[in-house]
Amino acid sequence: MEHLLEADARFVWHPFSRQKSKAPIVPVARGKGSLLFDEQGNPFVDAISSWWVTIHGHAHPYIAERIYNQALTLEQVIFAGFTHRPAVELAARLIPLLPGNFSKVFYSDNGSTATEVALKMAVQYWWNKSREHGVPPRTRILAFRNSYHGDTFGAMSVSERSVFTMAFHPLLLEVDFIDTPTPENIGELRAFLEKEGDAIAAFIYEPLVQGAGGIMMYEAGLLNQLLSLAHEKEIICIADEVMTGFGRTGTLFASEQVAEKPDIICLSKGLTGGTMALGATVCSEKVYSAFVHDDALRTFFHGHSFTANPLACTAALASLELFEKENTLKAVENIVFANRNFLPELELFVKKGLIRSPRICGTILAFELTSSAPDGYLNPIGQYITEEAMLLGVYLRPLGNTMYIMPPYCITKEELRKVYDTMLSLLKKLDGSQHG
Numbered sequence: 001m002e003h004l005l006e007a008d009a010r011f012v013w014h015p016f017s018r019q020k021s022k023a024p025i026v027p028v029a030r031g032k033g034s035l036l037f038d039e040q041g042n043p044f045v046d047a048i049s050s051w052w053v054t055i056h057g058h059a060h061p062y063i064a065e066r067i068y069n070q071a072l073t074l075e076q077v078i079f080a081g082f083t084h085r086p087a088v089e090l091a092a093r094l095i096p097l098l099p100g101n102f103s104k105v106f107y108s109d110n111g112s113t114a115t116e117v118a119l120k121m122a123v124q125y126w127w128n129k130s131r132e133h134g135v136p137p138r139t140r141i142l143a144f145r146n147s148y149h150g151d152t153f154g155a156m157s158v159s160e161r162s163v164f165t166m167a168f169h170p171l172l173l174e175v176d177f178i179d180t181p182t183p184e185n186i187g188e189l190r191a192f193l194e195k196e197g198d199a200i201a202a203f204i205y206e207p208l209v210q211g212a213g214g215i216m217m218y219e220a221g222l223l224n225q226l227l228s229l230a231h232e233k234e235i236i237c238i239a240d241e242v243m244t245g246f247g248r249t250g251t252l253f254a255s256e257q258v259a260e261k262p263d264i265i266c267l268s269k270g271l272t273g274g275t276m277a278l279g280a281t282v283c284s285e286k287v288y289s290a291f292v293h294d295d296a297l298r299t300f301f302h303g304h305s306f307t308a309n310p311l312a313c314t315a316a317l318a319s320l321e322l323f324e325k326e327n328t329l330k331a332v333e334n335i336v337f338a339n340r341n342f343l344p345e346l347e348l349f350v351k352k353g354l355i356r357s358p359r360i361c362g363t364i365l366a367f368e369l370t371s372s373a374p375d376g377y378l379n380p381i382g383q384y385i386t387e388e389a390m391l392l393g394v395y396l397r398p399l400g401n402t403m404y405i406m407p408p409y410c411i412t413k414e415e416l417r418k419v420y421d422t423m424l425s426l427l428k429k430l431d432g433s434q435h436g
């Protein structure tokens with residue numbers, strides 16, 4: 001074990017991790033359900049679904065067996081000029097589940113590529129159309145402040161300018177950022193779209209909840225107003241459901257709660273039940289048809305070595321089957337219910353000024369911790385919480401001073417209570433250290 005950590009420190013560079021004054025690193029030996037076990041066999045509850053991906057639990061035997069059998073049959077094949085059963089079956093099963101009128105699934109490897117593909121598709125849609133009509137193509141992209149759409153250059157460009165992107169600002173695409181809608185600013189946002197909408201190619205948004213930007217939540221009805229106006233202006237609307245997809249917000253997709261549907265939807269994280277890397281960008285017939293032409297230049301020249309990897313597609317099919325077999329949406333409903341009941345328990349700490357803005361959306365619960373350091377990702381209280389929670393057998397990973405939970409849906413009532421109690425006891429401890 002000592003050996004493992006030494007070798008890790010010597011050879012491995014971890015994501016989103018400082019390389020000096022490193023935080024302690026935990027060797028995980030195995031997982032089962034919502035539990036992870038360290039090398040000594042100590043269990044802890046994975047209250048953030050291992051970066052928001054795990055749905056049915058770790059090492060689920062049903063998914064594992066399906067992947068194993070597929071690996072013995074066909075592990076990988078080039079996807080240009082070839083196809084295979086898992087990719088086709090998955091696309092055919094996925095499309096009817098999606099909120100909107102979708103026609104084609106384009107596969108990639110992860111959430112960043114799923115949004116990258118969506119942006120390229122939307123921009124080329126306008127370029128392809130311009131070849132027909134001889135008008136200059138629209139190229140402007142609209143995104144929300146506070147958004148997060150991934151870490152590759154295009155995905156970074158449509159994400160909030162933040163500590164994540166700071167080193168790259170001179171190289172990022174120019175993007176129009178608007179605030180997420182509130183009852184106060186909706187008039188202004190509508191006026192902006194009325195004025196500029198005709199020049200905008202695409203609008204990318206995280207429906208209902210902005211994840212890595214700080215678990216910010218906003219109203220479906222207000223988003224609906226923006227989407228409706230965007231559609232009037234023929235803007236390609238891209239719902240980034242990489243995090244919100246597959247039950248996170250209480251419905252299978254967050255866009256189900258919004259009347260206006262997207263033209264493109266991006267999926268990853270929960271797509272394979274959180275077991276394998278896979279991305280999907282699903283588009284409407286309107287978008288797709290702009291690429292169907294004798295003109296070879298209208299081809300979408302994009303692909304990845306592992307596009308539609310058969311193992312990943314099989315894992316996704318198995319996950320969708322589990323949604324039915326295990327009635328996963330019922331488990332989601334139970335978490336939503338528990339979160340609603342738990343929310344009042346936080347009021348005491350709001351009154352004491354220890355926390356701010358407790359909020360829930362589906363299975364997600366979040367609030368800000370008040371601390372002497374500035375708000376944001378670099379606030380060190382997050383690391384403190386992670387280490388203290390770990391001692392109590394729960395894995396939490398606040399985004400700076402934004403504390404949240406996003407549990408796997410298989411979490412038991414007792415495990416979820418343990419997560420709540422851990423948060424409460426950490427808050428009591430913080431309270432004690434402030435006043436004592």
Ligand SMILES: *Cc1c(COP(=O)(O)O)cnc(C)c1O
Pocket residue numbers: 110111112113115148149150151206211212240241242243244268269
């Ligand atoms: C995580 C996330 C991404 C990026 O996905 P990766 O698989 O980490 O590249 C994109 N969009 C949203 C909304 C996300 O939460």
